């Protein structure tokens with residue numbers, strides 16, 4: 136069989152069965168500087184306050200349909216984002232507000248999409264689950280569990296094809312990681328050495344199904360074994376650990392070794408979506424996680440211990456963030472709905488007129 | 494015995510080729526498996542092997558000949574002592590040896606009604622069972638009716654089991670399987686991982702082997718992950734096996750738009766599955782139909798797609814209190830009799846039809862309303878009978894217009910009742926756009942009662 140031209144990076148590599156580069160181990164959390172700690176604090180708190188507000192607006196009827204909050208998982212996307220360089224892409228499922236904020240998308244545009252207004256990122260046509268920003272390299276925002284995994288692999292295919300040195304962060308849940316197309320993608324990603332970081336946000340539940348009830352192998356870091364894709368387990372509640380793993384993974388991909396899996400141990404505090412009473416777990420379980428492992432609280436403790444900021448200074452940060460979020464909410468409630476003419480726009484692009492050369 | 498070597502067909506579409514090279518000459522001995530010639534088609538160069546042993550008695554098509562028709566004799570192998578001269582060689586391909594009178598051209602006709610294909614037999618479908626007078630009516634939600642149907646069938650047939658995402662411990666994402674785990678246990682009420690293609694296939698396999706699975710899709714949007722197993726395995730196995738085995742099972746779940754859940758979660762699949770021979774497709778509106786038809790679907794020896802609607806789940810309707818209330822699949826129901834125009838719909842589309850019927854009554858237009866209940870087989874008899882009375886028809890569905898259920902009904906009315914029509918058949922459908930999220934746009938994308946009323950007024954000229 137002719138070898139695909141996309142396998143350029145593995146051209147010189149020996150037979151596929153030969154020894155692979157030594158599998159990486161979970162790196163030690165990075166020793167954050169004061170600036171890094173405070174930035175992580177601010178970024179994570181931004182997501183949390185935004186999500187709390189979204190929850191409120193949902194309750195008030197401003198947001199409809201499905202709305203999946205990211206509260207509890209903030210360290211994952213925040214840590215990963217600090218490991219990326221200009222041009223790296225991000226794609227995820229429907230629990231996507233945090234990812235968009237981490238990609239530096241405008242909270243106003245995100246919130247206005249949640250309320251279905253014309254100032255939203257998809258001009259009101261996508262909603263909570265479907266937002267995109269070409270400018271910020273955020274590729275959505277997908278509602279079909281597992282589908283974004285193939286898409287993210289395709290984005291990495293583009294990186295490889297153009298040899299642009301970028302990686303694609305492809306996020307999916309513990310539940311999604313059982314879908315067939317995930318494994319079809321794994322195989323091709325490794326076969327063609329595609330620069331994709333598969334980030335499994337293992338928050339222990341897919342709706343009401345715990346990982347032990349859905350998965351024959353619950354160590355998700357080993358899900359790539361059949362394809363020789365290495366994986367590492369990461370404390371997804373520690374932003375420093377996430378960033379360390381993110382840097383390692385990005386280096387791995389950029390050096391042409393192909394895909395890598397990060398099994399992020401994390402937790403969602405809220406129900407699956409706004410309508411989930413979450414009776415499948417005890418209140419104690421949630422409480423314990425909040426009390427002992429909260430990603431934001433953990434940064435706060437370290438910062439205070441090292442006397443890098445006191446309670447008042449942290450409160451001031453919170454106040455700033457609340458103001459930004461309140462602004463976004465204000466905008467999202469008052470921005471007009473899309474023009475009815477938008478119903479028929481963006482379905483197909485017009486074809487450029489064919490020019491015939493004389 | 495001499496053996497003729499014919500120009501082989503090297504692909505399903507090959508009609509002729511070039512005999513580019515002979516690797517043997519007259520008088521050579523060949524053994525079975527020897528490569529004797531090379532043939533070039535538009536796709537590739539292929540080798541021709543001898544299938545028998547013998548001596549090349551004659552080469553009748555010379556090397557380099559182009560356009561050699563498949564089945565032309567290209568050489569003759571003879572046995573020891575035979576001479577090729579003893580063998581008369583016919584160089585015309587076998588199918589061209591038919592006399593021209595035998596080769597009647599099929600008249601140009603619409604595919605499907607070609608003269609040679611027999612007409613599809615029409616299966617007789619029984620009427621709804623009589624509900625004995627005095628039967629108690631119980632107000633039941635569609636949700637409970639569906640659950641009761643499954644529970645009753647599971648009680649009476651231990652081959653029936655239900656599987657899907659969150660159907661057991663969570664009691665169903667939309668609570669349709671509430672209580673089933675308690676009553677029937679984890680062996681028969683099975684939580685699956687989020688792996689639609691896999692568990693749909695497992696369901697089909699189990700059905701082929703004799704069980705009666707009910708496969709729940711959390712919504713039919715996710716059945717798109719599994720549609721290959723539904724269409725290629727469940728629907729076609731009976732035919733492909735010559736009737737030896739099929740897939741007696743039900744695929745069920747909410748179909749169509751819910752509310753504000755956006756483009757990937759709001760699509761009607763009635764037309765998609767309605768397109769497929771080998772499937773039955775049911776789409777009830779009220780609770781009694783939901784119950785009676787789901788029981789029939791579970792008992793049906795064929796794969797049945799059972800399309801529900803999330804918005805209907807919580808709505809209550811009278812359901813007769815009977816030991817075994819089963820309705821026929823394939824029979825439409827006349828929701829309301831009328832004489833001026835026929836409104837045809839199914840599933841949640843009936844809401845628009847019923848409300849429009851009331852609004853039209855106030856305008857002095859007496860609409861007959863038909864609930865198809867089943868999309869496949871489609872009960873056109875009931876529709877045509879109604880058209881012969883009202884001479885006008887409006888179809889209503891939430892799905893997209895092109896190639897939709899309305900398109901099919903309109904076509905069939907034209908074929909079967911053209912002379913009875915006093916106005917064109919009109920359709921009211923979801924707009925030809927992915928479902929938008931914004932509240933105002935979503936409303937515009939869905940059909941409305943007003944659109945139905947306007948359509949009915951325009952065909953009745955009132």
Ligand SMILES: Cc1ncc(C[n+]2csc(CCOP(=O)(O)OP(=O)(O)O)c2C)c(N)n1
Pocket residue numbers: 230278279280281307308309310311312336338340341342407658687689711715718
């Ligand atoms: C193909 C498909 N099947 C089912 C669903 C319904 N659904 C939406 S989210 C979800 C759970 C996914 O869990 P997980 O992958 O762990 O992600 P999390 O919600 O925990 O972030 C399910 C079953 C869907 N959207 N797509």
Ligand SMILES: [Mg+2]
Pocket residue numbers: 308309310336337338339340341342
């Ligand atoms: Mg999960």
